[in-house]
Amino acid sequence: MLTIGEFSRLTHLSVRTLRRYHEAALLEPAVVDGTTGYRYYGVDQIPTAQVIHRLRELDVPLSDVQRILRTPDPGVRSALVTDHLQRLEDVLDRTRAAVVSLRRLLQPDPAPIDVELRAEPARTVAAVEAVVGHHDISAWYAGAMAELEAAVGAAVTGPPGGSYDNALFEQERGHAVVYLPTAAPPRTGRVHPATLPAAELAVTTHVGEHDGIEVTYGELGTWVVENAMSVAGPVREVYIVGPRDTSDPAAWRTEIGWPVFRVT
Template sequence: MVPVSKDLLPIGRFARLCRLSVKQLRHYDDLGLLAPAWTDPASGYRYYRPAQARDALMIGLLRAMDVPLPVVARVLSGDERAELKAARDRIEADVARRQRGLRLLDRVLAEGLPEHEVSLVREPARRVFTAREPATPATIPDATGACVARLLPRMSPESLLIGLFPLDMEEEFDVRVTVEAADGDDLLPGGAFASAVHVGPYEEIPLTVHGVLAWFGDHGHTPAGPVREVYLSDPATTPPERLETRVQIRVEDSQ
C-alpha cells in the first residue's frame, strides 16, 4: 500500500494543475493513456505524482488540436517527433481543404451558382499510360500532382493529359491521371459525354462538375463515372484564373 503523502496529488488538485477535468483523467486512465501513481484500494480514489503533469498537459494540448488518441499514446511512448510531424501534416491538409472550401463559398456568395454551357460530345477510345495514387477528398491535389510527376517522362508538348476522379466521393479512393500515347498499355474508353469547359483555378473545378451534373438532371440522363478533367492549359505558364479544363462525364444511357 502506498500512503497518501505530499508527493501525491488527489485527482481534483491534479486536474486543476493540468487544466483537465476529473472526468477526462478517469477516461485517460481507463484507456491506459495516463494511469494514476496510486489508487486507494478501499475508495478507488486516484492520486497522481506532480511529475505526471507534463504528460497530462501534453495530452490536453494534443487533444485540443484534435490529434487522435492512438497518436497521443504513441507520442507519450517516445516516438514524439515522427508522430507530431504526421499530426501536423494532417492538420495542414485539413486547413488547406477548408481554405479551398472558403474560396468556393466566396465565389458562390459573390456570383451565385455559375451557369455552364454543356454540350453532348462523342469521344474516341484512347491508348494511354496511367498513374494512380490513393487519396481522400482532402488530398486530391497532392495525389493528382504525384500522378502527373510520374507521367512526365512519357509526356510531350502535344500530350493529352486527363485526370480521372470518382463520381461518388468516398473516404478513400484512387485518383488516376492518364497521358495519351500510341504505345500506351491502357485503353481509355470512348462514348458519349456531357462536356463543359471550366475557366479558372483547379480548386474551383467542382463548381463546373456540379454544373454538368445539373445538366444530367435537367435532361433526364444518367451519369457514369469517373469524372474526366482534360487539362487544356499549362499551369507553369498560365495564370490560375485563366486555366482551361474540359470537364466530361459519360452519359450512361446514350447510344
C-alpha cells in the same frame, strides 16, 4: 501525490477527461488506491498531460496521441508530430477551398455554363492508378504526376488528365486514375499503359483554381439532368491549362467530362 482534482487544476484538463484518459490508458495515474479506486497523480505527469492537451487541441485522435507518447525516441516522436501538423495543413487547404466554393455558391448571379456533348473514342495513355481517399487526392496526384512526367518525358502528346470514381466523393474513398497521353505508353514503377473507354461525355470547362470546382460539378449535373440524361461512370478531368503551364490560377482551364447517356 496529487488528487485528480488538484491535477485537474494544474493541467487545465477536466476531472472527467482525466478519468477518460486513464480508461484509455493514455495517462495512467501514478498510483491507484486498490480499495477506494482513488487516482493519484505525480507532478512529473504534468508535462505529459499538457502534451496530450495540446495534441487534442490539434484534433489528434487519442489513439495517435498514445502512439506519440509511447515513442521514446524524440526524433521519431517529433516526426510523428510533424506528420500531424502536415495533416493540419491539408485540413486548412480544404477549408480554404470550401470558403471559396461557398462564396461562389452564395453569389446571387450564377453565369450559365457552356456544356458540350462529345463522343470520346477509347484511347490508350500512360497512367497511374490507385484506390485513394478523398482527402489524400492532391498529394497522391502530385506524386503520380511527377512519376508520369519522369516516365513519359517529351513524348507527351497532350494535356494530363484524370478519371475519378464517384465513390471517391460519396464514400470518401475510391478508384482514381491520372494519365498523360503518349504514343507508346511505358511501363515503369507505378506507370503503365491503360485504356480510357469510349464514352459519351458532357463536357464543360472550369476556369480558375480548383477550389471552386465542386460548384461547376453541380452546374454540370444540373445541365445533365435538365437535358434528360443520366450520369454513368467515373468523371473525367483534363487539365488543359494547369500549374505546369502557368502559375496564375486565374488562367487555369480544367475540362470536366461526365459520361452520360440519354434517358428515354
